[in-house]
Amino acid sequence: MDASQVASVGVNRDTCQAAATCLAYQVYELDDESKAVLLTRNGSNSDESDNPLATAEGFVRIEDLLNDQRVSRETMQALVLESAQACPFNAIIVKDADGNQIWPQE
Numbered sequence: 001m002d003a004s005q006v007a008s009v010g011v012n013r014d015t016c017q018a019a020a021t022c023l024a025y026q027v028y029e030l031d032d033e034s035k036a037v038l039l040t041r042n043g044s045n046s047d048e049s050d051n052p053l054a055t056a057e058g059f060v061r062i063e064d065l066l067n068d069q070r071v072s073r074e075t076m077q078a079l080v081l082e083s084a085q086a087c088p089f090n091a092i093i094v095k096d097a098d099g100n101q102i103w104p105q106e
Ligand code: SF4
Pocket: 011, 015, 016, 017, 018, 019, 020, 021, 022, 023, 035, 036, 086, 087, 088, 089, 090, 091, 092
């Protein structure tokens, strides 16, 4: 698995079980239903229906994630992939630039 392929990330709300492993990473928080959402650089999150930085399915591009510490794109890609691999329920979905799912591996 090559982190340089990572282009966007989303959370499957059906499989997210609030294990909260992902909260160790700066781009997640739990919403009021105890489901993980992605924080976006406009101060909103992936669960807000009027957030232009999230798709209707809640996916956010790497460059649109909250990045207060202004780390490099490569660092964000590695962080996202690591967080997805750490989720015990495989609820974090990672896609490449073509929209193909690269994690969890099918
Ligand atoms: S680690 Fe996985 S199951 Fe736990 S809150 Fe995050 S996305 Fe949900």
